[in-house]
Amino acid sequence: MHWAGRGTEPDAVERFYAVIPAGGIGSRLWPLSRADAPKFLHDLTGSGQTLLRETWERLAPISGEDRVMVVCGRAHRAAVEAQLPALEDRNVVLESEGKDSSAAIGLAAAILELREPDVIIGSFAADHVIGDVRRFRRAVVEAIVVADAGYIATIGIVPTEPAIGFGYIEAGEKLDVAGTTSAYAVSRFVEKPDLETARSYVESGRYLWNGGMFIARATTLLDEMAKSKPRLVAGLRELAAAWDTAERGAAVDRIWPGLEKIAIDYSVAEPAAAAGRLATVEGDFQWDDVGDFASIAKLQSGGRGSDLAILGEHARVLADSSSGIVVTDRDRLITLIGVENIVVVDTEDALLVTTSEHAQRVKSVVDALKLSGRTDVL
Amino acid sequence: MHWAGRGTEPDAVERFYAVIPAGGIGSRLWPLSRADAPKFLHDLTGSGQTLLRETWERLAPISGEDRVMVVCGRAHRAAVEAQLPALEDRNVVLESEGKDSSAAIGLAAAILELREPDVIIGSFAADHVIGDVRRFRRAVVEAIVVADAGYIATIGIVPTEPAIGFGYIEAGEKLDVAGTTSAYAVSRFVEKPDLETARSYVESGRYLWNGGMFIARATTLLDEMAKSKPRLVAGLRELAAAWDTAERGAAVDRIWPGLEKIAIDYSVAEPAAAAGRLATVEGDFQWDDVGDFASIAKLQSGGRGSDLAILGEHARVLADSSSGIVVTDRDRLITLIGVENIVVVDTEDALLVTTSEHAQRVKSVVDALKLSGRTDVL
Structure with a gap:
């Protein structure tokens, strides 16, 4: 089932593939979150559904249920599949050990670019809370259009308070991309600020919260990552080449343990921002990473x-x-x-x-x- | 084993019998204290011993192990006996239902006055904490001497702060009883005061904390109680007459349920204070009723x-x-x-x-x- 937009839906949405990296334990939520019951497997909003399930329900209507890929640890496979019965086998990517977001999202991108060379992927954390699904969907579609134009797109959340628990994105010039209304170049990514700095960010009107969502052509994302981390991307593409073959297990054992552990913020977002290839679309919806x-x-x-x-x-x-x-x-x-x-x-x-x-x-x-x-x- | 005093021990100590009413749940200590595990069965000081056991260990060296009587609920018999293996069967008085302190202590007094007409009893809560056993023993011995002279004696704790959680005893004239040094007539008993009143009490030097300890000839205690509560004491003495016979069970069933529930403070202490028959001995030791x-x-x-x-x-x-x-x-x-x-x-x-x-x-x-x-x- 695809999203029915206001009037014509951009063609690029047909090529969209949602990726959900379901890693991380959520240490600040101990003793609720545990190694064997991480944050994304909990209902933290009282909705009656786990955060993972809610993430799926936001994304599947945009991409189609057959176009949602989940990257998770082997130990969580059964729990993930129980939460997402419509998740297809070919869309389950299991990590033998956690290798941080560059490897998790990069492997999904590498597998998908081989299956569909013009695929546009969007990566969304499995354990965030989003309040307004309509506005979220609108932002994702706009980000897909921006990604199709060759950018690496993020969704920057319009801040409602000077939060010190989130990273910020400084928006620059408005982008001239047809069909977009709130897409900007990203001047820079900044880490969690102190309260005074956060206040000045919010007052300036130029800063957005970094919601950790990345939307890009798979190939663009990997090529950008390869500029700062060529060995990592070479490993991911080598592994992806074996993925849909009988060699997968051997390739995982050979390649995965040696991959660098690094967050995608450092391998892709910061260098791309510096090079003017990072864009952000304003997300005017309630968002929280439920950090504590x-x-x-x-x-x-x-x-x-x-x-x-x-x-x-x-x-x-x-x-x-x-x-x-x-x-x-x-x-x-x-x-x-x-x-x-x-x-x-x-x-x-x-x-x-x-x-x-x-x-x-x-x-x-x-x-x-x-x-x-x-x-x-x- | 009897207490070896400084030089001569007063003869009256030979006639002393300790009574431990082990009733009350300690509601303010919920959920630790429960109906089936009341306060006196807990170690609340980290000593490794229950409050009941510590009470026994303070009293048995004064009275002798064979002269400690415990009044407790039927449900707690096994736990009490496990704590006090030397407690003799004839010294266990079981209540079929809680009837407050007048009935509990009064029944012990009535049983003991029949067994030993000149017995001096001392009643001590099973769930208080006392810091200095030597000073406690000295105060008890002095109270026994005062009791032998015909008074109903209490031990008033020298206050260390203007506590609002305890009742107070106002001390009056010093008593002229041979062998005593810190025995006073009691002017009145007062309920828990507010902070300002408590401060004025402590500053005056005339007020002591009511530690809930009563020492008296059993007959004196019952006769005093009979002045305000004649039916209660008649019932207790009737029950006591059957106690050491085959009629005990029938007498309990017939008499106990109808007995008035009233604290000994109201049936004995307050009227005796008003009539000038209540005495207090200063207790200069750490004491706490561990109320919360x-x-x-x-x-x-x-x-x-x-x-x-x-x-x-x-x-x-x-x-x-x-x-x-x-x-x-x-x-x-x-x-x-x-x-x-x-x-x-x-x-x-x-x-x-x-x-x-x-x-x-x-x-x-x-x-x-x-x-x-x-x-x-x-």
């Missing part, structure tokens, strides 16, 4: 930042003068008395108690647990 | 009121910039990040998160659970 429990609490409370959010199918919570968030996969009674902006995460073998203010620090605890060898709870 | 989790945290931290106290044999706690108390009977990992004066109580079927400041409010939650019929977790 404070984000979940905010999403749950509709941005009010007050009251108590409760996530958990069997949750039994008794709260007296308390606010924040309770996340539980248990059914035991949780009682809160007089605790404000609290974060309580209750799982079978681990309990976390913190506050919204300190929610970012969960990652350092996970790192400490790793260092001390207490991996039984990770 | 804030008390436990304070006891654990040695009164510093800072840092993190952890109670639980199998506790695994990882804390980052946090203070307060964690109580757990589980072995799962509890992680705290950036939470101050927090109270976390982790049990199999219930979790409590509150702060020291709000620890008193636990009781109202328990009341709400009762009202809503959620007795499965009480």
